[in-house]
Amino acid sequence: MSECIPLLNTGLRGFTVATTKISDVNGAEGKLIYRGFQAKDLAGKVSFEEVSFLLLYERLPVKSELKDFTAKLAENRKLPPQVIESMKNRPKDALPMDVLMSTISMLADYDPDINDNSHESVIEKGISLISKTATIVATWDRIRNGREPVNPDPEIGHAANFIYMYSGEKPDEELTSFFDTALTLHAEHSFNASTFSARQVASTKAHIFAAVSAGVGSLSGALHGGANTRVMLMLLKIGSADAIDDYINNTLDSGGVIMGLGHAVYQVDDPRALILAPMSKIMGERTGDTRWYDLSKELEKKAKEAFKLKKGIDIFVNVDFYSASLYYYMGIPVDLFTPVFAVSRMAGWVAHVLEEQFAGAAPKPVLYRPESEYIGEYCGKDECVFEEIGERTVTD
Numbered sequence: 001m002s003e004c005i006p007l008l009n010t011g012l013r014g015f016t017v018a019t020t021k022i023s024d025v026n027g028a029e030g031k032l033i034y035r036g037f038q039a040k041d042l043a044g045k046v047s048f049e050e051v052s053f054l055l056l057y058e059r060l061p062v063k064s065e066l067k068d069f070t071a072k073l074a075e076n077r078k079l080p081p082q083v084i085e086s087m088k089n090r091p092k093d094a095l096p097m098d099v100l101m102s103t104i105s106m107l108a109d110y111d112p113d114i115n116d117n118s119h120e121s122v123i124e125k126g127i128s129l130i131s132k133t134a135t136i137v138a139t140w141d142r143i144r145n146g147r148e149p150v151n152p153d154p155e156i157g158h159a160a161n162f163i164y165m166y167s168g169e170k171p172d173e174e175l176t177s178f179f180d181t182a183l184t185l186h187a188e189h190s191f192n193a194s195t196f197s198a199r200q201v202a203s204t205k206a207h208i209f210a211a212v213s214a215g216v217g218s219l220s221g222a223l224h225g226g227a228n229t230r231v232m233l234m235l236l237k238i239g240s241a242d243a244i245d246d247y248i249n250n251t252l253d254s255g256g257v258i259m260g261l262g263h264a265v266y267q268v269d270d271p272r273a274l275i276l277a278p279m280s281k282i283m284g285e286r287t288g289d290t291r292w293y294d295l296s297k298e299l300e301k302k303a304k305e306a307f308k309l310k311k312g313i314d315i316f317v318n319v320d321f322y323s324a325s326l327y328y329y330m331g332i333p334v335d336l337f338t339p340v341f342a343v344s345r346m347a348g349w350v351a352h353v354l355e356e357q358f359a360g361a362a363p364k365p366v367l368y369r370p371e372s373e374y375i376g377e378y379c380g381k382d383e384c385v386f387e388e389i390g391e392r393t394v395t396d
């Protein structure tokens with residue numbers, strides 16, 4: 001038991017809990033590094049498949065390796081029929097993140113090597129999970145809308161397959177490339193809440209399905225991945241530029257939160273938002289309706305001014321601020337924005353589970369087990385009589 005606990009109720013901010021070679025977020029400079037590369041330099045230049053390989057194998061693939069990796073993703077894309085059947089039995093209004101979380105854990109039932117915890121086997125399971133996460137999200141959207149699931153197409157890549165499996169239509173090159181870039185930008189982000197959840201579960205030596213489904217649960221929260229859906233709902237609620245001032249004032253004066261602004265680490269605009277914003281603009285132009293992009297831009301400007309005025313601080317856009325309008329223009333249902341985040345982040349979670357279980361902090365990975373300070377009741381005697389603590393203790 002440690003006698004001096006330096007941090008309480010701080011959400012571990014500023015506290016380094018492990019070493020990692022996977023990624024780094026430099027909040028002051030606005031840099032996101034994947035295995036030594038800035039994410040902004042990879043975005044649009046390498047595919048999500050290449051970024052996934054990079055995260056898992058610590059380097060970008062050569063041509064033949066990429067071919068094999070892509071083929072492996074394609075082989076793994078289909079869901080077991082029993083899993084699809086069980087999805088069909090769920091209530092149609094089940095929350096997509098709940099469906100994703102439980103379907104991922106159900107995949108463990110159909111893994112013939114579930115008890116094989118070797119590095120090789122966990123990588124295989126991880127690749128399968130990266131591939132199948134997209135299929136689960138797309139398949140659920142079909143099922144809940146009373147449509148038959150669309151089989152993946154082995155001839156097209158991961159980004160195009162996701163759009164094809166939920167919409168039934170093959171996307172063109174521009175749409176594929178924008179979605180692929182968005183996946184690339186969301187693939188990894190160091191020790192954020194969901195990654196820490198996945199690593200914490202992995203540190204118990206639980207299997208990878210348990211670890212990454214914990215990641216999905218954590219990502220579903222409003223202050224984490226759930227923010228992108230809420231950004232779009234906020235834009236729809238504001239509706240037009242002339243309502244922005246009132247919205248900002250009402251929200252800030254009532255102690256509310258403006259979604260898509262602020263970040264636990266970045267002290268400048270999120271580098272990912274800077275790439276997503278122009279893509280949102282182009283997609284808006286493509287659909288002939290730049291309203292949501294324009295509204296986001298104006299909201300960003302006015303919110304930054306209002307934070308300075310009312311709170312005396314600078315506020316910055318985070319990744320969710322422009323991904324919301326981008327996904328909306330792509331025709332992705334608003335409540336699938338966060339599951340789409342998970343489709344991408346699965347690559348990062350898998351890399352972290354591997355690192356936690358096989359190459360974690362020296363000398364060897366350890367079970368996370370923080371302390372807490374008890375501030376509840378205590379009768380103050382060597383032997384407590386229940387009645388002295390309170391009647392509810394006895395009866396509840």
Ligand SMILES: CC(C)(COP(=O)(O)OP(=O)(O)OC[C@H]1O[C@@H](n2cnc3c(N)ncnc32)[C@H](O)[C@@H]1OP(=O)(O)O)[C@@H](O)C(=O)NCCC(=O)NCCS
Pocket residue numbers: 222223224225227256257258259260261262263264311313318319320
């Ligand atoms: C992400 C978030 C939880 C980080 O919060 P944080 O670590 O407290 O951020 P900061 O320390 O920079 O906040 C400084 C102040 O600005 C406030 N603030 C930060 N972001 C805000 C937002 N989006 N809306 C209103 N106020 C905000 C904080 O509450 C804090 O106010 P206080 O000093 O009166 O307590 C917060 O910015 C937030 O809730 N953002 C909206 C949700 C979102 O977009 N999440 C996705 C993150 S990728």
